Amino acid sequence: MNNTNETNPLPRLRRRYLQWTVYGLLVLLVCVIQLTPRLIPQIYGGQPLLVIPLTVMIAFYTGPAGGAGAGFAAGFIWGVYDTTRLMGYSALVLMIAGCAAGLLVQNLLRNNLMAAMLTMAVILIFWGTLDWTLFYVLVADPEATERLLRSIIPCTVYTLAVSPLFYGLITLIYKRMQKNAGQFDNMSDQ
Amino acid sequence: MKQFLKSFLFRMMAAVSALLIGLMIYAATTGGAATIPETLVGAVVTPIQSLFAALSDGIGEFTVLFSDSGRLTKEMAEKDEIINELRKQSVESDEIRRQLELYKAFLELKERKPDLKFAEGRVVAMEPSDKYYNFTVNAGTRDGVEAGNPVITPAGLVGVVYEAGLTFSKVRTILDPATQISVWTSGTHDGGMLSGSRIGVTDSVRMTRLDRNTGAVSGDIIITLGGGKKYPADLMVGQITEVYAASDGLSLSATVKPFADISKLSDVFVIIGFAEKDELE
Numbered sequence: 328m329n330n331t332n333e334t335n336p337l338p339r340l341r342r343r344y345l346q347w348t349v350y351g352l353l354v355l356l357v358c359v360i361q362l363t364p365r366l367i368p369q370i371y372g373g374q375p376l377l378v379i380p381l382t383v384m385i386a387f388y389t390g391p392a393g394g395a396g397a398g399f400a401a402g403f404i405w406g407v408y409d410t411t412r413l414m415g416y417s418a419l420v421l422m423i424a425g426c427a428a429g430l431l432v433q434n435l436l437r438n439n440l441m442a443a444m445l446t447m448a449v450i451l452i453f454w455g456t457l458d459w460t461l462f463y464v465l466v467a468d469p470e471a472t473e474r475l476l477r478s479i480i481p482c483t484v485y486t487l488a489v490s491p492l493f494y495g496l497i498t499l500i501y502k503r504m505q506k507n508a509g510q511f512d513n514m515s516d517q
Numbered sequence: 518m519k520q521f522l523k524s525f526l527f528r529m530m531a532a533v534s535a536l537l538i539g540l541m542i543y544a545a546t547t548g549g550a551a552t553i554p555e556t557l558v559g560a561v562v563t564p565i566q567s568l569f570a571a572l573s574d575g576i577g578e579f580t581v582l583f584s585d586s587g588r589l590t591k592e593m594a595e596k597d598e599i600i601n602e603l604r605k606q607s608v609e610s611d612e613i614r615r616q617l618e619l620y621k622a623f624l625e626l627k628e629r630k631p632d633l634k635f636a637e638g639r640v641v642a643m644e645p646s647d648k649y650y651n652f653t654v655n656a657g658t659r660d661g662v663e664a665g666n667p668v669i670t671p672a673g674l675v676g677v678v679y680e681a682g683l684t685f686s687k688v689r690t691i692l693d694p695a696t697q698i699s700v701w702t703s704g705t706h707d708g709g710m711l712s713g714s715r716i717g718v719t720d721s722v723r724m725t726r727l728d729r730n731t732g733a734v735s736g737d738i739i740i741t742l743g744g745g746k747k748y749p750a751d752l753m754v755g756q757i758t759e760v761y762a763a764s765d766g767l768s769l770s771a772t773v774k775p776f777a778d779i780s781k782l783s784d785v786f787v788i789i790g791f792a793e794k795d796e797l798e
Contacts, residue, residue: 359562359569362642364652365781366573374645392526399533407558408566408642410651410687414555415540422537426530430521458646470648478646 357381358404373481380490382421383428384497387438391429398425424450447490455479551682563684566641567655574783634790636660640782649693650780657684661789668785673753673776690779699742705732727769739773749791
């Protein structure tokens with residue numbers, strides 16, 4: 328069986344294309360959902376930044392290159408409609424975050440929900456701190472503290488709370504692909 | 518780590534990062550025009566975003582029945598029978614009826630000010646963390662929209678386009694301090710400058726540079742002054758809720774509540790032309 332796959336890389340390539348098509352569509356869908364006005368209910372003035380957990384969870388299953396790619400794509404689409412940050416900023420930060428998450432799971436952490444949540448928490452704190460510093464503190468916004476308490480912290484907590492859904496979703500997609508791949512390989516052998 | 522720093526991925530990421538930083542610098546200097554990558558991505562994503570915005574409005578009207586019954590009860594009393602009828606319809610017919618209502622309101626505006634040329638737009642995206650409720654509409658340069666165009670609803674002025682792409686435009690609302698509009702009071706014709714405030718942004722804006730001897734009082738209607746290429750005259754903006762002495766001691770300021778509920782916008786019209794602008798050009 329292994330011999331067949333080693334000599335014929337086509338099924339593996341096809342699987343990879345399929346996998347990235349699914350992830351690409353998911354990135355697009357989640358970006359659109361995140362930006363659509365009034366679609367996701369606000370809690371204490373915060374709304375979840377769905378593309379961050381999506382990027383991190385993709386990174387957990389695809390490694391640093393996949394994470395960086397997903398982060399770049401998600402950040403780029405987000406940037407087109409972003410009215411607070413410059414175009415390219417979200418793509419840059421999410422690309423780094425995706426790569427970092429991928430490297431962590433490749434070298435340091437196990438791929439499980441606990442590790443994913445821990446990574447998410449660190450990345451969200453990094454994102455929130457950077458956002459608050461660049462867009463409120465450095466521009467001397469008189470409401471910087473209020474924005475931290477009434478927007479950034481609720482947004483961070485809300486995003487962290489919905490993160491397990493993304494871990495579950497990406498795990499499900501990954502397992503389904505692996506299962507299909509097994510069936511496909513068996514069919515190729517026959 | 519050393520291995521990663523020597524890897525192809527790291528070099529690739531460094532190159533992409535450099536490109537993105539270049540894009541950020543370029544985006545900051547385009548003066549209201551969307552960058553080419555933005556235009557390309559926007560052309561693909563804006564139709565999907567528009568579809569989701571339409572779905573969201575439909576879902577919103579349905580879920581508000583359950584999620585905010587107190588406010589709904591209050592609002593229901595204020596809404597006329599047509600809106601009540603709309604809520605009972607299916608999502609599809611709601612959409613058609615809503616559009617008709619909007620066009621009716623704009624027809625009235627158009628009859629009052631026949632020189633105005635409009636481009637219709639739907640609010641398709643709103644950044645969750647934007648405290649001034651700046652938003653993106655699905656009307657762009659192909660519809661005649663350009664940076665600097667005022668954006669209105671039947672209730673009044675809501676903002677100004679600050680970046681126009683092929684299929685989308687980014688709008689800075691009147692709550693944003695970066696938006697500055699020359700206005701006057703409809704009763705006493707006292708001029709002033711309207712802008713958003715960086716403190717206590719809820720749903721009000723500030724009118725500054727009012728003459729100390731102004732007769733403006735709470736309840737006066739604020740309209741645009743016009744006379745330039747940016748804003749046509751006599752666009753309704755809001756109503757004064759408070760007049761107070763400015764910190765400089767030389768003039769008065771006023772708190773103005775906009776007529777339009779800026780945090781809940783769904784359909785807007787972009788004014789792409791008007792008589793004063795055409796004459797000046």
